Amino acid sequence: MFCYNCGKEIGEHTIICNNCGAKIKKSYNLLSLVGFICSFILVIPGLVCSIIGFLEIQKTNEKGKGLALAGIIISSFLISVLIVLLIIYLVNLSNTPGYPTYPNYYY
Numbered sequence: 001m002f003c004y005n006c007g008k009e010i011g012e013h014t015i016i017c018n019n020c021g022a023k024i025k026k027s028y029n030l031l032s033l034v035g036f037i038c039s040f041i042l043v044i045p046g047l048v049c050s051i052i053g054f055l056e057i058q059k060t061n062e063k064g065k066g067l068a069l070a071g072i073i074i075s076s077f078l079i080s081v082l083i084v085l086l087i088i089y090l091v092n093l094s095n096t097p098g099y100p101t102y103p104n105y106y107y
């Protein structure tokens with residue numbers, strides 16, 4: 001692996017870079033974890049957290065890149081499913097002949 005700070009090659013178990021003294025973080029990125037979990041429940045915050053987490057990992061070299069990617073993929077998949085369902089619902093609503101138009105129950 002390489003130091004995220006100076007780019008010099010360092011050992012896999014290095015904690016502090018021999019060249020520049022930067023701390024090599026090997027902990028999980030919190031946002032990628034949060035994003036991954038949220039992507040199942042709160043889709044849009046999950047996507048946002050995963051993207052921010054992914055970008056942070058690019059800089060800090062933390063663990064959790066796979067988690068962040070999974071969070072991005074799962075949440076964007078769920079968002080597209082939701083959009084497709086919404087479109088199908090709206091198309092059906094307007095195409096059904098003789099379908100009574102509802103008054104606005106929800107504002």
Ligand SMILES: [Zn+2]
Pocket residue numbers: 003004005006007008017018019020021022
């Ligand atoms: Zn370094």
